[in-house]
Amino acid sequence: MEINGDRKPETARQYHVSIDCAIFHFDTDGLKVLLVNNEKENWGLPSHWISEGETIESTSNQILKKYIRVEVFYIKQLEAFNSSSQYSPSDNITIGYYVLVKKDNLYLENHLQSLEVQWWKIDEALHLNYKHRTILDYSLKELRRCICQSAIGFNLLPEKFTLLQAMQLYEEILGIEINKSNFRRKFFKMGLVSGLDEKQEDVSHRAAKFYKFNLENYKKLEQGRFNLRF
Amino acid sequence: MEINGDRKPETARQYHVSIDCAIFHFDTDGLKVLLVNNEKENWGLPSHWISEGETIESTSNQILKKYIRVEVFYIKQLEAFNSSSQYSPSDNITIGYYVLVKKDNLYLENHLQSLEVQWWKIDEALHLNYKHRTILDYSLKELRRCICQSAIGFNLLPEKFTLLQAMQLYEEILGIEINKSNFRRKFFKMGLVSGLDEKQEDVSHRAAKFYKFNLENYKKLEQGRFNLRF
DNA sequence: CCAAAAGTGTTTTACATACACCCATGG
């Protein structure tokens, strides 16, 4: 057994490695995850094996380029674990990622129709295999944990959003009800958002103001100690 | 390129995988990390290649069994990344872990003397190579983040501890000063600790009461929304 | 009696929570 050495022992084992991504976006229907229909008529998370000449990062980028293409996303590694399947009995490692995408990229909608790919509501994305179910569950757990400790939630909102959209995002992800007036106060006081000179159009009620995420203020918010606590 | 398939393409690349652990404990001198002196006279994190017949988990367990041996620890995976070195130019993946160990395992002290192994104060554990430096920094970042959102801090304290010990742990890891009276009130009100019928002995000042972590109360503390916010 | 740490109590301030209410707009 080799300790802390760079030299590999003869017994070192070799693995094939796959990258599996849980890609989320948020629209009026709520939180959704991107699933791919494979040749066996099963829906699963987008997944690639790492090929010769590629790395972990380049492979995850390939997946994103293929399905999302846009540059505006948030990506975070979840966990590496041993995996096996019918075709590749055991010598595998899977690295899971979760990815957040803004919904205002129309490209997505048009592009995806051509592929065997679809956005699924979270609670309808069942019948995944065990591996993908595990990654999806872990993603959601992380999303719930991180959304209050950082500003990653804004990666799921359009560039311009209303406060109701933001509030509903937090409500759905955290599974709680939030008081409208308190939500506003908190966001304003923290300086998380700044108002734009633009309003909704063609809505059958009072038009809401659009806001954008205020990155400059967020950076000042003594990073690391940031907490929204709903 | 294979999408979401179990079948591996011919081009799938193979990797050797190493497990590197940042193992921490906390004593009167503060937070310390376990370093191993390898054959090239460099200090680094304990590390093993995954061998034939082994898995990610079994290999990390081997490392812990070798250096820590005790069962009482907390272990969490950090990240998998491509790595290379002088001896193994590129086809590697490293999976980092961080581990918290209670300091009241005397075994450690006696055992480690026989190995080329030593506890280093965090701020003195320099001259690590880039890979290990990265893992150590990431570990500390995670530790700082998680110590307020969960009770993992107690994994660094002895079974029986005084409130000053607990407070100093939080102070060192967070790099802040905490008010003694407010710290007590918070821990008591949350029911995080319960007092024992035991006191310090042989101290040259008023003996402090010993406390233990109250797991039952912690479980009731609506998990996931737990926050200490110092 | 001094030092050093244990341990208690009080006051001020901030903020989360809850709730009531008015405003604008399309149907």
Place this chain on the structure above:
DNA sequence: CCATGGGTGTATGTAAAACACTTTTGG
């Protein structure tokens, strides 16, 4: 004129922060 969501204001309770103070013990 009403339903729907936008947006404002206020009262209340809880908890964080700051601090002043007493207690215990060994030297």
